[in-house]
Amino acid sequence: MNREDFLMFENNKDLIYFDNGATTFKPKKVIHKIVDYYSKYTANAHRGDYDISLKVDDEYESTREVVRKFINAKNTSEIIFTKGTTDSMNMIVFGFMKYYLKKDDEVLITKTEHASNVLPWFELEKELGIVVKFIPLTSDYKVTLDNLKKVVTSKTKVISLAHVTNVIGDIRPIKEISEYAHSNDIKIVVDGAQSVPHLKTDVEDSDIDFLAFSAHKMLGPTGVGVLYGKQDLLEVMHPLNYGGGMNSFFESTKELEYKELPLRLEAGTQNIAGVLGLKEAILYLENIGMDKIHEYEVTLKKYLLEKLKDIDNVEVYNPLSESGIVIFNLKDIFAEDTSRYLNHYNICVRAGNHCSKMVKDEIEVKNTCRISLYLYNTKEEIDKLIEVLKNSKNIYDIIL
Template sequence: MNREDFLMCKDALIYLDNGATTFKPKQVINKVVDYYTKYTANCHRGDYDISQKVDFEYESTREVVRKFINADSREEIIFTSGTTESLNMIIFSFMRHYLKKGDEVLITKAEHASNVLPWFELEKEMGIVVKFIPLTRDYKVTLDNVKAVTTNKTKVISLAYITNVIGDVRPIKEISEFAHQNNILLCVDGAQSVPHMKTDVLRDDIDFLAFSAHKMLGPTGVGILYAKKKFLEVMPPFKYGGGMNIKFESTKELEYKEVPLRFEAGTQNIAGVLGLKAAIEYIESIGIEKIREHEIKLREYLIKRLKEVSNVTVYNEASESGIVIFNLDKIFAEDTANYLNHYHICVRAGNHCTKMIKDDLGVKNTCRISLYLYNTFEEIDKLIDVLKNSKNIYDIIL
């Protein structure tokens, strides 16, 4: 749908790597170009008209994001450089002070590196214990499995809403209810979910949420950290510098701004934030439910058609998102991706920054197809034709 808005949607190119990043519609590109050509100025610093315009655009993006994820207050929206920085802020600023030695954090082996490595570092640094919630045979998380590893030392559950390899949608609302009944905080990596399904932090009672603009039609280099205000009020800043302080004296007396500006030191990625605003407005003009519906139809069609290809193994048939991982029998994933590239089909090969899932999946590397609104049934037909002809793969790639 809406392919005419995307300059990258050229006929010859079939882009199936939306889990990595997405194309940008002209509305987003125009917004960024307008900032650079019509009202370039820093924000929160100037008294002139174009600076006021930037302040308005920047701060109104906070409101647009708030509404998009149904947060209580715009002060709960912090702009960061991406999901990775958002998660690092949560873990190294808030959790470092909140947790004590011996406290347990639950994650899974299917999490992205950004929701694993900061926890591992904190474990080394302060002696928290990172534990893995076991996955089902379909690599999913169930509430029972969460309960099975929860102890009276469990203080945080940190999960992707949708994982970037398996593409399963986690029962976050159920987990949240259980967590809060047991005085456990819930941190959610929304990088693969916020762009693809309705996010409602109040409905799901999420304590912390991280996501990126570039995976939802926005510019690269911008992310969002949502946290309940009561947590932001006690969270130390992650970075210190200009824009986040009220005063500092030679006597070392200092005072920082209120939430959320306290967390946005230095000149922010203003063009990126404004582009994010245009991206959300664009998604809302179509309707996130409609986008999800389209992706699910595409997925069902893709799975059905992949079954026609005798040498294909799909590893995540039971998932409910636009992510499908597969391999061709006896062919290394990278060779498959190179072969598809020959036909201008872009897929991702590898472990997708999720290096621990191999323990459960039994295979280290796969090809990942990740769909979005502008993908079509015709593109899937073309992919299937190419896969069906893969007997000659080595004639093409060697």
């Protein structure tokens, strides 16, 4: 749907882009917003008293309100602009958890998490002596409340999970987990990188404590993302950056005071163009409707899975996951060779372990090809992919 809104399709007539889990194309409205900022009202935010600077303030702060509404947070002060999901996750772990947790406290993650929901915890484990444990998954790689309960102990203080995982594409029952977590005095952190772009997000309903997501995976620009945290938790979060924009005053006597939320956590000039682009991306998604987007992706995915069944030498590893992600291999062909073969026909898929290097412990395959769908993909594109995969017997003639 809406392919006419994307310049990438205008400029690359035959391109089939199935790597939306990595990043997404940007609609003209997003690009124009960024160009407008750089060509019509370039100024810093929260600095000047002149018209163009005040306009930037309005645009920047109104984005916070757009984000708040989009994820249904209570206050705009709970919305912090960051560089992206990784940045947000590091702020949660090193700005909050580092002071909240103590030695021997346990943090639960899974082996299908993205590196940004693994490595900060591993580092904190080394630094603080907390213990990072893995929630066992079901045979189809899901997290269930029953499995979660098996590893929760009196020392469990945090559960940190992707809402949708970036390799398997399973959707976690976050609301249910959150309810259980809070009844046991456990904080819940959600990596929303693969869910916020595709599903309706409601932080009040799911009652999660923290949420991290990136603009570029949801039609927005690269280099900008969001950290959501409940007000009382963000109030005690330590900034990881100190400097301009986040202080109220400081004196040579070393007397100083930092600003209130959210600015206290946004030191330095922010990615203003990126934030403004994010606003347009959210408005664009809302205009279509998140439920409609999800429904469309599910329809496409079902169509893709049905078609893949017709090809003997294709093995799909996650047929039961509910999101628009399909991981597969051609029999006896290394994933990277398959993705190069598809590239020959202008079809973009991702090959590898997709930044989730522990997934191999679960699916027993180190590398796969990943198709991740989005609203602008079509059944015709899937038909082309299927045709190319059906003819893959000559793969080495093509890639060598």
